[in-house]
Amino acid sequence: MSDIKKVVLAYSGGLDTSVIAKWISETYQCEVVTFTADLGQGEEVEPARAKAEALGIKEIYIEDLREEFVRDFVYPMFRANTIYEGEYLLGTSIARPLIAKRLVEIANETGADAIAHGATGKGNDQVRFELGAYALKPGVKVVAPWREWDLSSRESLMEYCEEHKIPVDFSSSKKKSPYSMDANLLHISYESGILEDPWKEAEEDMWRWSVSPEAAPDEPTYVELTYEKGDIVAVNGEAMTPATVLTYLNKVGGENGIGRIDIVENRYVGMKARGCYETPGGTIMLRAHRAIESITLDREVAHLKDSLMPKYAELIYNGYWWSPERKMMQKMIDDSQEFVSGTVRLKLYKGNVIVVGRKSDESLFDEKIATMEEDAGAYDQKDAEGFIKLNALRLKIAASKGRSSL
Incomplete structure (x- = not known):
């Protein structure tokens, strides 16, 4: 070249x-x-x-x-509830x-x-x-x-x-972190050093953004997140920009011991690698977004999104954010968020993010139907018999042909 x-x-x-x-x-x-x-x-x-x-x-x-980072990259990713290999928030x-x-x-x-x-x-x-x-x-x-x-x-x-004669701030005598670290507003990562042995526990003084769950406060912290079309727009009733939201959630999450993970992941280049991550704000965002979707998304839309998410996560992990397939999936994901608006109330306690309330003007949750008490005819329980028999038909046919066994 x-x-x-x-x-x-x-x-x-x-x-x-x-x-x-x-x-x-x-x-x-x-x-x-x-x-x-x-x-x-x-x-x-x-x-x-x-x-x-x-x-x-x-x-x-x-x-x-x-x-720009949070608005155009982090928020779109969290609309999909994206997580790689079950743990990594990317x-x-x-x-x-x-x-x-x-x-x-x-x-x-x-x-x-x-x-x-x-x-x-x-x-x-x-x-x-x-x-x-x-x-x-x-x-x-x-x-x-x-x-x-x-x-x-x-x-x-x-x-x-x-x-x-390159002027640098380092000297061979200056103490250097034993870890390879990368940080941005969503997380901080740690690799190398003793982490190259997947059996060894990470040292407590390695973590930068969070206290250990054991050292977190004995009293829980409550947080309310307000959503519009799948994105957080306010915290505890106060309007915030995307970056401000994540900055706040990192702080309150870290104070409550939230967001630490220790994983061995499969790199795209072919090897396994052990890494530790702190993602306090992102951990809160993931739990809260699923909570607001639980009352605003149609069942089949939610399940379709969940089935596609691993592929979407893999595309991001492997570097295909600008690919046509990721863009296509993003359009569908964004369309699913049209009615994902409302408020989620969370309890943060010693490393846990606990959903304790959710409400929305777009809620599909109908108390008259869901109640275990008298529903005034909103749901006829006799209808369930035909529903069950129709869905059992293929199972009964297979069993009659000897294709089912204990």
């Missing part, structure tokens, strides 16, 4: 991406544009500007994408299509012909970034240094910094 003239790099300002910026400039003899996104990772992103300038970068993009996965989108948009704005990222050749993120980029800009070139260079350790990166 010697014809590359300008590259847009997803840049955090840390050791890896600082080395990558210099390495790309020297290896490809091209101009580097840096892009740093604030997705709610909890750290200041503006210092990345000075670091990029120190590397000689002329075009520097630093953007607050928190509202906190890292759902951030990658937004980053890929902005990399491509900045490439178009600056006339760049390539994008670059710092994902390793063993992970899912390389797939997510690149599938997104190719879907949005088919002719774009991709520079993936971890698949190209021979710098394979932190020590070799530090040596590269010394050799090329």
Whole structure:
């Protein structure tokens, strides 16, 4: 790819991406544009500007994408009650299509012909970034240094910094977290270190966003979430923007020990990997959304959504957010949310999210029919006999042919 003239790099300002910026400039003899996104990772992103300038970068993009992230990516995903392999709320996965989108948009704005990222050749993120980029800009070139260079350790990166006079905030004597972490407004993830042994329990001081359930308050916290068309628009009666909603739920959820999971997942690249995740706000959102759907969605619509969700989750996990099949499924999911409005009341207590109430002007729950008391003729119980016999017909026929056995 010697014809590359300008590259847009997803840049955090840390050791890896600082080395990558210099390495790309020297290896490809091209101009580097840096892009740093604030997705709610909890750290200041503006210092990345000075670091990029120190590397000689002329075009520097630093953007607050928190509202767009939650509004256009997290909320649509939660309308589907999305969860991967029964546990993972896709906190890292759902951030990658937004980053890929902005990399491509900045490439178009600056006339760049390539994008670059710092994902390793063993992970899912390389797939997510690149599938997104190719879907949005088919002719774009991709520079993936971890698949190209021979710098394979932190020590070799530090040596590269010394050799090329790259100013970084790290030193070999500075304590570094033993975990590989990724954070955004939806979650924080932990990998590597002792977590590479799936038998070992994660250390308590690893967790950043939540207290342990044992250390959570002895009194429950009640929260009311108001929905409009499947999205939370207010908390405890106060209107909030999507990012503000998630920020609040992360705080109150973390204070009550909610949202920790420890899983071994199947990566798209073929290996199993153990990871720990904190998703306090997302855990609350998932439980609450299912609660409001329980009184507003038709039975068959709800069941159809549930049957499609694993495929939808797999598409996001594997990096196909911008695929035609995900877009098609999203239209159906969004259409199902037309009447998903109302309020859910939750009790948060020592790691648990307990639904204690739900109400909606669009509710399909009819007390006159559901009551165990006298229903004044709203439901004729004699009708159940014919219903049962008709549904038993195929079972009786199979049994008469000897196809059923104890």
